[in-house]
Amino acid sequence: MECYLNIQRNAGHVVLAVCDCDLLGRTLREGKIVFKIKEEFYKGRKVTVDEAVGLINNSTIVNLVGKHCVETAIAQGYVHPDAVIKIEGVPHAQIMKL
Numbered sequence: 001m002e003c004y005l006n007i008q009r010n011a012g013h014v015v016l017a018v019c020d021c022d023l024l025g026r027t028l029r030e031g032k033i034v035f036k037i038k039e040e041f042y043k044g045r046k047v048t049v050d051e052a053v054g055l056i057n058n059s060t061i062v063n064l065v066g067k068h069c070v071e072t073a074i075a076q077g078y079v080h081p082d083a084v085i086k087i088e089g090v091p092h093a094q095i096m097k098l
Helices: 049-054 067-075
Strands: 002-010 013-020 027-030 033-036 045-048 061-065 085-087 090-096
Touching (some): 013 049, 061 067, 067 090
Parallel strands (some): 013 061
Antiparallel strands (some): 002 013, 002 045, 027 033, 061 090
């Protein structure tokens, strides 16, 4: 399975943004939440989900959106299942190592 991966360096942090390919460009809405999966933030290169999740160790801030990347991060012990929110049924997780 492939996903989009974008790495940005900002103020001493490495920001890793990962989304399942089918979600790029979508806007998810649930209640008061409006979550835009913007190309300028998430679209970098296409990689396998395993490759993207493998970069979590080298990142200080991580944004994951989508069933495949979030489930892989959970399976590899990076994300606790209770830390995942769903917006329109789409899993979203954040990791901050500060």
